[in-house]
Amino acid sequence: MAVTIKDVAKRANVAPSTVSRVIANSSRISEKTKERVREAMKELGYHPNFNARSLANKSTSTLGIVMPNSAKIAFQNPFFPEVIRGISTKAYQEGYGLYLTTGQTEEEILEEVKQMVYGGRVDGIVLLYSRVNDKVMPFLIEQEFPFVLIGRPYNIDEDQVTFVNNDNYKAAKTVTEYLMLLGHERIGFIGGNLDYVVTVDHMRGYEQALNNAHIPIRQEYVVHHEEVKEGGQDAVIELMSIEDRPTALIVADDIMTFGVLRMLADMNVKVPQDISIVSFNNVMISELSSPTMTTVDIHIYELGFEATRCLISKIIEPDFGERKVIVPHRLIKRESCK
Amino acid sequence: MAVTIKDVAKRANVAPSTVSRVIANSSRISEKTKERVREAMKELGYHPNFNARSLANKSTSTLGIVMPNSAKIAFQNPFFPEVIRGISTKAYQEGYGLYLTTGQTEEEILEEVKQMVYGGRVDGIVLLYSRVNDKVMPFLIEQEFPFVLIGRPYNIDEDQVTFVNNDNYKAAKTVTEYLMLLGHERIGFIGGNLDYVVTVDHMRGYEQALNNAHIPIRQEYVVHHEEVKEGGQDAVIELMSIEDRPTALIVADDIMTFGVLRMLADMNVKVPQDISIVSFNNVMISELSSPTMTTVDIHIYELGFEATRCLISKIIEPDFGERKVIVPHRLIKRESCK
DNA sequence: CTGAAAGCGCTTACAG
DNA sequence: CTGAAAGCGCTTACAG
Numbered sequence: 001m002a003v004t005i006k007d008v009a010k011r012a013n014v015a016p017s018t019v020s021r022v023i024a025n026s027s028r029i030s031e032k033t034k035e036r037v038r039e040a041m042k043e044l045g046y047h048p049n050f051n052a053r054s055l056a057n058k059s060t061s062t063l064g065i066v067m068p069n070s071a072k073i074a075f076q077n078p079f080f081p082e083v084i085r086g087i088s089t090k091a092y093q094e095g096y097g098l099y100l101t102t103g104q105t106e107e108e109i110l111e112e113v114k115q116m117v118y119g120g121r122v123d124g125i126v127l128l129y130s131r132v133n134d135k136v137m138p139f140l141i142e143q144e145f146p147f148v149l150i151g152r153p154y155n156i157d158e159d160q161v162t163f164v165n166n167d168n169y170k171a172a173k174t175v176t177e178y179l180m181l182l183g184h185e186r187i188g189f190i191g192g193n194l195d196y197v198v199t200v201d202h203m204r205g206y207e208q209a210l211n212n213a214h215i216p217i218r219q220e221y222v223v224h225h226e227e228v229k230e231g232g233q234d235a236v237i238e239l240m241s242i243e244d245r246p247t248a249l250i251v252a253d254d255i256m257t258f259g260v261l262r263m264l265a266d267m268n269v270k271v272p273q274d275i276s277i278v279s280f281n282n283v284m285i286s287e288l289s290s291p292t293m294t295t296v297d298i299h300i301y302e303l304g305f306e307a308t309r310c311l312i313s314k315i316i317e318p319d320f321g322e323r324k325v326i327v328p329h330r331l332i333k334r335e336s337c338k
Numbered sequence: 339m340a341v342t343i344k345d346v347a348k349r350a351n352v353a354p355s356t357v358s359r360v361i362a363n364s365s366r367i368s369e370k371t372k373e374r375v376r377e378a379m380k381e382l383g384y385h386p387n388f389n390a391r392s393l394a395n396k397s398t399s400t401l402g403i404v405m406p407n408s409a410k411i412a413f414q415n416p417f418f419p420e421v422i423r424g425i426s427t428k429a430y431q432e433g434y435g436l437y438l439t440t441g442q443t444e445e446e447i448l449e450e451v452k453q454m455v456y457g458g459r460v461d462g463i464v465l466l467y468s469r470v471n472d473k474v475m476p477f478l479i480e481q482e483f484p485f486v487l488i489g490r491p492y493n494i495d496e497d498q499v500t501f502v503n504n505d506n507y508k509a510a511k512t513v514t515e516y517l518m519l520l521g522h523e524r525i526g527f528i529g530g531n532l533d534y535v536v537t538v539d540h541m542r543g544y545e546q547a548l549n550n551a552h553i554p555i556r557q558e559y560v561v562h563h564e565e566v567k568e569g570g571q572d573a574v575i576e577l578m579s580i581e582d583r584p585t586a587l588i589v590a591d592d593i594m595t596f597g598v599l600r601m602l603a604d605m606n607v608k609v610p611q612d613i614s615i616v617s618f619n620n621v622m623i624s625e626l627s628s629p630t631m632t633t634v635d636i637h638i639y640e641l642g643f644e645a646t647r648c649l650i651s652k653i654i655e656p657d658f659g660e661r662k663v664i665v666p667h668r669l670i671k672r673e674s675c676k
Numbered sequence: 677c678t679g680a681a682a683g684c685g686c687t688t689a690c691a692g
Numbered sequence: 693c694t695g696a697a698a699g700c701g702c703t704t705a706c707a708g
Contacts, residue, residue, distance in 0.1 A: 002456065004685055015695045020687055030693060047456030051392040052685035055700050060389070062437075075419035076622050084438075085413050092440035097450075097459070099400075099437055100422075102430035112435075118340065118385030120701095121435070229622055258626035265628050284414050284567055288596035290603050290628050342701055353679045358703055368677060390701030393684050458685095 003044045012040035023048060054120065062097045063087070063311065064122035066113060066136060068129040068196075076228050077255055078283040079300055080128065083150060086304025087126060094312050096123075110135050117145050124311045126304075130154055130163075130197040137161065146318065148311040150303050154197045162314060164307040164325045166298045168198050171329045172205025172250065175278045175296060179248045180213055182337060184276060186221070188246035190235040190260065192253060193226040199252065202280070206250060221246055225256070232259025240267060248337075251279040254286040257293050261336075272338035282332050291335035298329045341382045350378035361386060392458065400435045401425070401649060402460035404451060404474060406467040406534075414566050415593050416621040417638055418466065421488060424642025425464060432650050434461075448473050455483050462649045464642075468492055468501075468535040475499065484656065486649040488641050492535045500652060502645040502663045504636045506536050509667045510543025510588065513616045513634060517586045518551055520675060522614060524559070526584035528573040528598065530591065531564040537590065540618070544588060559584055563594070570597025578605060586675075589617040592624040595631050599674075610676035620670050629673035636667050 005023075009016040014037060021029050022037040040046075054060045065087060067080065075081075084098075091098055099122050103109040113136050116122045123146065127136065130151030140147045141160055149163040179187050189206050192199045203222070210217050223238050225231030232251065236259075239246055251257045257279040261271060269275055271291055279286070282297035306325050313321035343361075347354040352375060359367050360375040378384075392398045403425060405418065413419075422436075429436055437460050441447040451474050454460045461484065465474065468489030478485045479498055487501040517525050527544050530537045541560070548555050561576050563569030570589065574597075577584055589595045595617040599609060607613055609629055617624070620635035644663050651659040 002458075002685090005687095006685080016685090017687075017696080018694060021694085024687085028693060033693080047452070049393070049685050050453070050457030050459045051389045051398070052700090053687080054389040055387070055393055055702085056685080056687040058700075075423050076416075078414075078416065078419075081413035081416075081419050088438070088440040089442075092442070092446070096440075097437060098440055099435060100426070102426040102434075102436055104427075104430070108430070114385065115388070119388030120340075121388045229626065255623060255626075258623055262626045262628065262630075285593060285596055285623070288567065288593075288600045290600065292600075340701095343703095344701080354701090355680080355703075356678060359678085362703085366677060371677080387701050390684090391703080393686085394701080394703040396684075 002049070003046045004049070005046075007044055008037065008040045008046050011044060012037045058120065060097075060121065060123050061095060062099050062122045063091055063308065064099045064101070064113070064116045064125040066101050066109065066125055066127050066129075068131065077253065078285065079253070079281060082283070082300040083128060083304035083307075086301040086306075087308045088304075089301075090305045090308035090312070094308075096308075096312065106135065110139065113139065117143055124148075124315045126150065126307050126311055132195045132197065132200070146311060146314045148307045148314065150307050152197050152201070154200070159323065162310050162321070162323045164303055164310060164327060166303070166327055166329050168201035168298075169205040169208075171280065171296050171298070172202040173209045174205075174331065175250055175280075176206050176209035177213075178331065179250070179276060179278060179337070180209070180215070182248075182276065184246075184248035185215055186244060186246040186248070188221045188239045188249045189223070190232065190239070190249060190251045190256065191222065191224045192231075192256075194224050199224065202250075202252065228253060228255040229259050232256035233263040236260050236263040236267070240264075240269065246275070248276040249278075251277060254279050254281045254283045254293065254295055257286070257295070257336075258289055261289055261291075261293075271336050276337040278331075278337060287334065289336075294334045294337045295332055296329050297332050299327050302327050340387070341384050342387070343384075345382055346375065346378045346384050349382060350375045396458065398435075398459065398461050399433060400437050400460045401429055401646065402437045402439070402451070402454045402463040404439050404447065404463055404465050404467075406469065415591065416623065417591070417619060420621070420638040421466060421642035421645075424639040424644075425646045426642075427639075428643045428646035428650070432646075434646075434650065444473065448477065451477065455481055462486075462653045464488065464645050464649055470533050470535065470538070484649060484652045486645045486652065488645050490535050490539070492538070497661065500648050500659070500661045502641055502648060502665060504641070504665055504667050506539035507543040507546075509618065509634050509636070510540040511547045512543075512669065513588055513618075514544050514547035515551075516669065517588070517614060517616065517675070518547070518553075520586070520614065522584075522586035523553055524582060524584040524586070526577045526587045527560045528570065528577070528587060528589045528594065529560065529562045530569075530594075532562050537562065540588075540590065566591060566593040567597050570594035571601040574598050574601040574605070578602075578607065584613070586614040587616075589615060592617050592619045592621045592631060592633055595624070595633070595674075596627055599627055599629075599631075610674050614675040616669075616675060625672065627674075632672045632675045633670055634667050635670050637665050640665050 005016045005019045101112045125147040127149045152165045153161045223235045279295045282295045343354045343357045347357045439450045463485040465487045490503045491499045561573045617633045620633045
């Protein structure tokens with residue numbers, strides 16, 4: 001059997017409550033006693049039982065991470081490992097552990113979130129996506145459970161949720177303007193799943209920039225795909241089949257851009273000579289493509305880090321802390337635009 | 339306050355113990371009572387408290403995932419998301435949750451593992467790496483705590499640990515032989531960190547194949563790097579500076595190969611015309627390089643899935659179950675060899 | 677088939 | 693500064 005607080009108490013000749021206070025490093029215990037108790041803990045190899053603690057405390061020092069449905073698709077994309085790295089770093093610093101959802105469908109995930117919340121399995125949750133018509137967020141709001149969203153709430157009053165996001169609208173607008181500045185007028189747009197808010201924002205930015213320049217928006221220049229691998233490739237086929245081919249492409253995400261580049265190479269279309277490409281994320285590997293890609297660095301790590309910072313402060317003092325953090329983005333110019 | 343077993347008991351006019359038995363679906367409770375209790379649970383919106391359960395049960399239905407130190411480096415590589423996906427799938431199927439280490443250094447991680455084990459935070463652990471002189475594994479063995487290793491134990495009796503691995507030795511040997519069959523004799527080897535057992539195994543396979551063919555091993559043809567991005571690029575510089583340049587390269591991992599291809603392109607060395615390349619892993623994105631890469635598919639997802647299967651069976655019945663699973667590998671021929 | 681009671685290993689008012 | 697006791701929300705022998 002594991003050694004408990006009682007064993008330590010006996011050994012140190014004090015009451016269990018005293019041992020508990022020593023663990024919490026209460027100022028009401030004399031240094032002398034503390035020493036003695038700590039000695040006993042060492043000798044016996046005492047380690048606190050986490051579940052007992054959580055039960056008595058009603059707090060777990062654990063944060064839940066909720067991934068979008070279908071980790072299959074999600075994990076294809078280095079975005080997630082990188083946010084998690086940011087989350088992980090801050091969580092470690094503050095003494096929190098990490099608990100991961102494993103469900104694949106939306107219903108499974110909602111069920112898991114309910115378990116986390118009702119079961120007292122975590123103290124707070126970071127939501128790694130914002131999806132149109134998502135059910136997880138309304139649930140969390142209704143329960144008044146501490147959570148932070150990476151992304152932007154959609155169809156929900158912004159004041160009700162703490163979130164960390166990029167200005168994706170502006171990023172897409174800037175990128176479109178950048179391409180126009182380079183002389184492009186026929187600009188294609190390869191977006192992600194339209195259920196995700198980020199996709200919606202990208203679209204709006206793209207359209208706004210075009211509008212401002214009085215360039216008509218052509219529906220055939222806009223395609224959406226979820227799968228990053230096949231998605232990029234399929235999109236290229238669609239767009240390159242148009243008579244009036246675009247001379248520039250905005251791609252939702254770097255990994256998709258790999259697919260785009262691959263397919264373009266197969267078609268013997270040269271980048272950037274024949275077509276320019278800008279994408280989003282600046283994932284580590286994006287500087288290893290041929291040609292290297294021009295992309296918007298959205299500071300993924302920071303998104304995770306900041307989200308965790310906000311979440312923890314919300315757990316500790318629910319009524320203070322920022323409710324909204326916008327992480328700046330930056331256009332990284334490399335070889336794929338002309 | 340959350341609704342507890344007591345509230346349900348009152349509502350259903352039974353004792354708390356009966357409610358508990360209904361939750362566990364004990365066969366000793368009549369269907370009629372079960373119905374009544376379930377009704378009450380629904381009406382009150384009862385959800386079991388996870389920590390209380392774990393405490394009474396001494397089991398958590400949670401699996402710990404231990405990542406190699408420095409998630410920074412680890413998470414650059416799609417290997418990890420993909421194993422985790424495999425783990426996640428099986429864990430979900432069996433009703434287990436996932437808990438992640440967050441530490442960066444070896445000491446931090448060991449400390450976290452101790453907390454997991456002593457604190458009763460998880461029922462078992464899957465170790466995502468096997469490292470020479472690792473301290474985590476000896477600790478787990480000493481504690482007789484259920485764990486499974488993805489990789490191969492090193493300097494530890496194989497009978498003492500359950501592990502899931504590829505035959506990395508054979509894979510490297512085959513790959514080397516494949517290149518020799520294509521006519522190559524000057525074959526370079528770009529390996530990962532020599533602290534990892536997989537690297538050691540790759541090396542042995544490479545050397546063995548060369549030996550069998552009576553081709554002398556040249557130390558200058560062998561380089562090691564940990565960072566996948568810079569690593570690949572640095573390695574190329576080293577190898578291409580040799581007077582007697584290799585005509586083929588074996589690269590530890592696909593992402594590294596992206597760096598290698600990038601650098602080779604910068605140097606105007608054509609793949610596969612001037613130099614052939616084989617690598618390992620067959621990560622999703624590896625079919626998107628230019629040229630697409632020939633690589634060994636090690637079935638990463640399956641490694642995670644199998645490991646979790648073994649772990650759970652070990653938790654449930656410690657004395658049965660396989661102790662060793664070798665996941666087959668397969669050479670995927672694409673465009674990078676000639 | 678069901679209940680009363682003890683116990684899992686902590687924490688925390690309350691008392692002194 | 694320290695202790696005795698109650699409580700966190702479950703489970704599980706034991707008894708009937």
